Amino acid sequence: MTAIGKDVPRKEALDKVTGAVKYNDDINEPGLLHVKMATSTCAHGIIKSIDVLSAWNVPGVRAVVTGDYLPVMTGSVIKDRPPIAINKVRYYGEPVAIVVADTEHEAQKAANSIKIEYSPLPMVKSPKEALVKGAPLVHEKLGEYKKAIDDVYPAAGTNVADHSKIRKGDMDKGWSECDVIVEGEYTMPKSDHIAMETRNVRVKIDPDGKVYVSSSTQCPHGIKDTLATVFSLNEGDIIVNAPLVGGAFGGKAPVNLEFIAYIASRAVGGRQVKLANTREEDIATSPTKIGLEAKVKLGATRDGILKALELKYFVDAGAYSDTAPRMAKTMASNGTGPYNVENVFCDALCLYTNNPYSTSFRGFGNMGHTFCMERTLDKLAVALNMSPFDLRLKNAISPGKGHTSATQVKITKSNTGDLAKCIYKINELIKLDDDLRVEVAKDKVIARGMSCIWKTSASNTDAISGAIIVFNKDGSLNLIVGVMEIGSGVKTGLAQILADKMNMEVDQIHVQMPVNTESSPKHWKTVASMSTVMAGRAVLSAADDAIRQIKDLGSIVLRVDPSQLEIGGGKVYMRSDPDNYVEFKDMVHGFKFRGGNSIGGQIIGKGTYIMENLTILDRETGKGRMGPAWTVGVQAVEVEYNTKDHTYKLVKAATVMDIGKIVNPKTAKGVVMGGMSMGLGLGSREGFLYGSNGGILNDSLRTYKVMRFGEQPDYMVEFIETPAEDGPYGARGLGEHGILGMPAALANALTRATGVELDQVPIDAELIWQLKTGGYV
Amino acid sequence: MMQLCGTDTIELEVNGEKRKVTVRAADTLLHTLREKLGLTGAKPGCENGDCGACTVLLDGWPIKSCLMLAAEAVGHSITTIEGLKNAPMQKAFFENWGFQCGFCTSGFIMTCHALATIHPGADDDTMADWLQSNICRCTSYEEIQNAVKQVLGKGDSSGVQGVVSMKEK
Ligand code: FES
Numbered sequence: 001m002t003a004i005g006k007d008v009p010r011k012e013a014l015d016k017v018t019g020a021v022k023y024n025d026d027i028n029e030p031g032l033l034h035v036k037m038a039t040s041t042c043a044h045g046i047i048k049s050i051d052v053l054s055a056w057n058v059p060g061v062r063a064v065v066t067g068d069y070l071p072v073m074t075g076s077v078i079k080d081r082p083p084i085a086i087n088k089v090r091y092y093g094e095p096v097a098i099v100v101a102d103t104e105h106e107a108q109k110a111a112n113s114i115k116i117e118y119s120p121l122p123m124v125k126s127p128k129e130a131l132v133k134g135a136p137l138v139h140e141k142l143g144e145y146k147k148a149i150d151d152v153y154p155a156a157g158t159n160v161a162d163h164s165k166i167r168k169g170d171m172d173k174g175w176s177e178c179d180v181i182v183e184g185e186y187t188m189p190k191s192d193h194i195a196m197e198t199r200n201v202r203v204k205i206d207p208d209g210k211v212y213v214s215s216s217t218q219c220p221h222g223i224k225d226t227l228a229t230v231f232s233l234n235e236g237d238i239i240v241n242a243p244l245v246g247g248a249f250g251g252k253a254p255v256n257l258e259f260i261a262y263i264a265s266r267a268v269g270g271r272q273v274k275l276a277n278t279r280e281e282d283i284a285t286s287p288t289k290i291g292l293e294a295k296v297k298l299g300a301t302r303d304g305i306l307k308a309l310e311l312k313y314f315v316d317a318g319a320y321s322d323t324a325p326r327m328a329k330t331m332a333s334n335g336t337g338p339y340n341v342e343n344v345f346c347d348a349l350c351l352y353t354n355n356p357y358s359t360s361f362r363g364f365g366n367m368g369h370t371f372c373m374e375r376t377l378d379k380l381a382v383a384l385n386m387s388p389f390d391l392r393l394k395n396a397i398s399p400g401k402g403h404t405s406a407t408q409v410k411i412t413k414s415n416t417g418d419l420a421k422c423i424y425k426i427n428e429l430i431k432l433d434d435d436l437r438v439e440v441a442k443d444k445v446i447a448r449g450m451s452c453i454w455k456t457s458a459s460n461t462d463a464i465s466g467a468i469i470v471f472n473k474d475g476s477l478n479l480i481v482g483v484m485e486i487g488s489g490v491k492t493g494l495a496q497i498l499a500d501k502m503n504m505e506v507d508q509i510h511v512q513m514p515v516n517t518e519s520s521p522k523h524w525k526t527v528a529s530m531s532t533v534m535a536g537r538a539v540l541s542a543a544d545d546a547i548r549q550i551k552d553l554g555s556i557v558l559r560v561d562p563s564q565l566e567i568g569g570g571k572v573y574m575r576s577d578p579d580n581y582v583e584f585k586d587m588v589h590g591f592k593f594r595g596g597n598s599i600g601g602q603i604i605g606k607g608t609y610i611m612e613n614l615t616i617l618d619r620e621t622g623k624g625r626m627g628p629a630w631t632v633g634v635q636a637v638e639v640e641y642n643t644k645d646h647t648y649k650l651v652k653a654a655t656v657m658d659i660g661k662i663v664n665p666k667t668a669k670g671v672v673m674g675g676m677s678m679g680l681g682l683g684s685r686e687g688f689l690y691g692s693n694g695g696i697l698n699d700s701l702r703t704y705k706v707m708r709f710g711e712q713p714d715y716m717v718e719f720i721e722t723p724a725e726d727g728p729y730g731a732r733g734l735g736e737h738g739i740l741g742m743p744a745a746l747a748n749a750l751t752r753a754t755g756v757e758l759d760q761v762p763i764d765a766e767l768i769w770q771l772k773t774g775g776y777v
Numbered sequence: 778m779m780q781l782c783g784t785d786t787i788e789l790e791v792n793g794e795k796r797k798v799t800v801r802a803a804d805t806l807l808h809t810l811r812e813k814l815g816l817t818g819a820k821p822g823c824e825n826g827d828c829g830a831c832t833v834l835l836d837g838w839p840i841k842s843c844l845m846l847a848a849e850a851v852g853h854s855i856t857t858i859e860g861l862k863n864a865p866m867q868k869a870f871f872e873n874w875g876f877q878c879g880f881c882t883s884g885f886i887m888t889c890h891a892l893a894t895i896h897p898g899a900d901d902d903t904m905a906d907w908l909q910s911n912i913c914r915c916t917s918y919e920e921i922q923n924a925v926k927q928v929l930g931k932g933d934s935s936g937v938q939g940v941v942s943m944k945e946k
Pocket residue numbers: 820821822823824825826827828829830831832841842843844
């Protein structure tokens with residue numbers, strides 16, 4: 001009766017197609033006040049004055065608040081960010097003052113009327129500029145900031161928020177063994193998550209000190225922990241409610257608007273306030289994706305065996321560091337891609353600039369290093385006169401060959417799966433071991449490109465998850481976990497895992513969709529593609545707990561040892577005589593004997609999980625175990641390029657990934673395809689454009705382009721199943737991975753099609769034209 | 778169209794029901810549906826006409842309710858996702874995994890439902906023409922395309938409640 005491997009529709013699917021599903025902003029209580037922000041129109045400057053008088057004159061205004069009202073510093077890595085600017089602004093769009101008013105339009109009107117004067121400072125607009133000697137400092141007091149974690153190394157008196165190093169092997173020896181060495185320089189701009197639901201939150205503070213937060217978030221428990229620390233509150237007084245989320249992609253992982261909404265509620269005596277981003281604020285004020293500049297040098301023998309790799313990453317964190325240092329570290333640790341390289345040298349600098357600040361984004365930095373390495377591999381293939389397909393196959397990381405990662409973790413079957421199998425498989429979907437560029441008509445070229453991918457999580461070494469199973473009287477059960485349903489179908493997957501373990505039908509499992517920190521067990525964060533793995537393990541352990549209780553009770557009723565009992569189909573029965581059974585419905589709320597006397601009670605199973613065996617990486621060498629198993633895979637793109645006007649069409653896109661165990665095939669495929677679509681968007685059109693004042697020019701969905709219906713290629717997705725020993729049923733993470741290799745595969749295909757090296761994204765007809773013609777007509 | 782100054786009470790016909798509602802002249806139809814009538818199926822994705830998350834039907838035609846004032850909708854028949862009952866397009870989205878987070882889904886279903894009703898024989902170009910009005914950030918669009926084709930293939934899209942007039946504009 002296993003539910004694993006079945007296309008079980010999302011538990012909340014009916015609510016979603018009828019419009020009944022409630023997202024955070026769909027729940028409105030009468031009497032709540034509205035918060036609007038006045039944001040900076042200066043990218044770097046000292047705040048000379050803030051004139052709030054006019055705001056107070058707008059009818060309906062209940063509070064006008066500036067940064068000095070409740071000055072706190074926030075940050076999950078370095079505490080470098082005041083939620084409302086104090087003394088200085090560091091990016092265009094930064095909140096400088098807020099207004100609380102009876103209605104949204106009154107709040108907006110008042111916010112618009114606030115006059116702020118700045119004395120502008122010179123801007124730092126790119127990682128390169130951040131590193132120039134004598135560059136303006138984004139944070140003059142960097143050396144004085146508190147660190148939220150130990151292993152981050154901000155350099156006082158510079159714009160360097162962190163420096164991650166990899167020193168593996170012997171570089172001199174490595175280079176001396178190389179017959180061919182290639183180099184490349186790459187850039188990826190900052191861009192936005194564009195979850196269709198913009199971030200929004202409500203907060204109220206009761207007279208007894210209880211703080212009620214309702215948020216569109218990936219991280220309700222993180223909000224609770226963080227608000228408690230930042231505002232010195234009792235953790236137990238903070239209750240965070242989080243309904244279903246309308247897309248997140250990492251953008252709703254950090255605590256962001258919650259700080260401001262809490263401050264706003266305090267300013268109006270604890271009344272409930274709502275702060276909901278407009279699309280423009282969601283892009284320009286809330287955190288974005290990191291930008292990247294990189295230099296890669298890669299060498300190999302004439303047979304194409306990789307021998308030495310030097311990586312230099314310059315990460316554009318923007319004005320505040322948030323999780324950017326962790327993403328830079330992720331790039332350093334995984335920068336080889338899924339290839340064995342004995343000698344690796346990497347410096348990853350995470351840099352402050354006066355661009356909007358960054359936070360986690362689908363892929364957590366892994367898309368960046370993938371782009372750099374995979375473009376370089378294609379250059380190497382050309383230099384070696386070898387097919388890019390063979391080159392990748394030859395160096396594919398694999399167990400049993402003494403391969404190690406850049407952080408010197410031994411590669412095993414369990415921790416990486418089977419990349420070679422993925423590579424052979426994708427060749428059946430899009431032919432890659434053949435001619436990769438074909439002229440099909442006058443002006444028309446078909447070209448293909450590929451990219452291997454890998455990613456493990458970069459979670460805290462002590463990240464936890466928990467699950468509670470509560471039985472209903474009819475024998476069905478409710479599953480309560482702290483994982484957020486952000487669209488990945490994770491809660492349905494967990495129900496499938498539980499149904500399998502309990503040997504029940506999946507429709508007998510009811511999953512609590514919203515998370516409430518008062519009653520849901522803690523799940524670290526719904527990020528890092530680790531939810532099914534972590535919560536899945538917790539669910540299995542909760543099921544074990546419940547099964548033990550059921551068997552104990554069953555053994556009394558059936559008068560046999562618990563070891564002689566089995567469960568299934570909503571019954572506990574004797575293995576030797578299945579007709580001798582007790583139905584769950586007669587026992588999960590206690591068993592009543594004929595005379596009326598009863599034993600047992602409600603069966604409640606609990607399970608917990610903590611990440612095991614992860615270590616902090618060594619500061620000097622990067623040695624250590626950052627995440628559990630990697631998920632490896634390979635992606636390919638086929639384009640049709642018009643040699644005359646330099647436009648191109650996306651024809652096909654394929655992914656083959658080793659996900660350990662397929663819990664729900666259709667959902668897994670959908671999540672991967674969605675990632676591929678986003679990756680193609682980043683490769684072909686997405687990225688911020690800045691005006692001379694440092695502000696984002698394309699801060700609306702009219703000007704910020706995303707993939708639209710009809711532009712999609714034919715998608716092909718296949719899975720390989722090499723179990724990860726520590727995943728539930730062997731499952732590995734897969735939620736983010738679809739995005740990772742798409743920009744690289746696209747750039748590789750287009751480089752081949754156009755004959756110009758495309759080492760930056762987004763790649764549009766104009767860029768190709770400029771590179772081909774030098775920009776002259 | 779009616780004239781409205783300040784705040785006034787208007788009558789809207791939504792999902793076959795006549796609803797009295799007090800609005801400001803500047804209130805959009807989206808705001809009114811969500812905040813005043815409790816019909817939160819239509820979503821604010823941009824409030825600028827760019828994403829289609831707020832799509833509802835006006836006399837059977839998809840419109841972006843963030844771009845229309847509530848006052849402009851007086852005298853028209855409005856259908857929101859809550860007004861669809863077992864429409865084939867809902868079933869098709871369900872069966873084809875046509876969504877993940879679901880935030881774009883109401884808007885997409887309304888656009889697709891109208892397409893299937895107005896152009897039951899729509900070809901790929903017409904389909905793309907219509908559906909480019911909506912953004913989905915989670916799916917790859919292929920799932921949505923499969924859902925729409927499933928319904929178009931059958932040429933059946935009954936299930937709208939409320940008055941729907943199909944006259945080409
Ligand atoms: S909210 Fe109306 S089009 Fe985006």
